[in-house]
Amino acid sequence: MTTVIALLEKETKKKFFETYRRALDQERASLVEYDDFDRMFTSTQGESNRYKGARNVSKIAGEWQGREAALRLFMDGSRRTYKIADFLIGTQVFPVIAGQVGVGVCQREFRRIAPCSLMLRTVLAFPDKLDADGKADKHHRSFCQGLADKLNGGQERVNIDDILLYPTEANENFEDKGIARIHSYMIEQEKAMVESLVKRHLINDRSWLIKDGSLEYSRISDKDDRFAFSRIRSNYKRVVGVSKSFNPELAKLKGGRSAAGMIASLKPFERTPASLYSTERVEGKFSVWYVRLREARRSRGPFDGVVKVEKVLVTDHEAEYGLESSEVDNISAWLINERNPVCYGKDDRWANHLYPVYLTETYIKSKYRSTTHFINLF
DSSP, X not given: OOOHHHHHHHHHOOOEEOOOOEEOTTTTTTSOOSOOSOEEESSSBOBSSOOSSOEEOHHHHHHHTTSOOSEEEEEEEEEEEEEEEEEEETTEEEEEEEEEEEEEEEEEETTEEEEEEEEEEEEEEEEGGGGTTOOSHHHHHHHHHHHHHHHHHHOSXXXXXXXXXXXXXXXXXXXXXXXXXXXXXXXXXXXXXXXXXXXTTOSBTTBEEEEESOOOOBOOSOTTSTXXXXXXXXXXXXXXXXXXXXXXXXXXXXTSOBOHHHHHTOOTTEEOOOEEEEETTEEEEEEEEEEEOSOOTTSSSTTTTEEEEXXXXXXXXXXXXXXXXXXXXXXXXXXXXXXXXXOTXXXXXXXXXXXXXXXXXXXXXXXXXXXXXXXXTO
């Protein structure tokens, strides 16, 4: 049976080299971090009321416990990347990076969490020099689609859903470039999933979505792009980003002082003031704050039990004045009410995990092929 690598040699007329096939994620676990932007607290207000310090929302959380939970959808995206081959273009050798990409959503119905939507994709990432004749994105897309069709038509071992091109201009590690391109593809699929949920009317005023991780998507220069912020921001009216991991030293107080101490000093069920945040590197404006779900004892450090919360500022009024403080309080209270049960013993990040998000993450990972199986498909 013809292999994918043999077909690639035939279709591209390039020389491919055998290589040590392996998973790359553990080698480059911290390659792509979206929580890498400085934040200003108290200097730029992100909510309607100005608070000088932490605010306790335990009473509001208690009031919500007897009511139907507004957080009903939970989304997580993940990718696994693998080095499967090297090949020659001119005098340079470039890696071929394969990826399994998954975006899943679980839904709460009658206090039960169940799968709602799942997207799984198998992709290959090549250097952009492979399409030397392509002069624009649409040409690259046509080239990639044509190559994928040829690969899928010539073998039956694995279906290639998409072929991606990673940039080669900068003098950087090409494996990192390939992984970053697959990560960007995962972000695109997350946006598509949110769009699908909105069209299905699953996201609405009574059914909010928690997205695991940051909502700070890199700026798209093409305003006609399907996922340019001006086109998709209305989709995020009832979406909240919650990050388990963050760098507290990137949060800054007025005058450039670190906000890490304020975050670490949060007592259970307290939140920081919300900050209005924007940057040229990221599309849109955000209200950003931190909430302590539980005490840090019996955990890994003072920031265990704290999550970073983001909300896209959708309307022009929000973009100018921030969120209503009552909305910031309610979202914080909803998250506090999601702190139990815990996944202690199942995940080292248990203190920062929301259990429905943990279930969603586990659901997606259960659908991946094993490393040995996947890398031998090519």
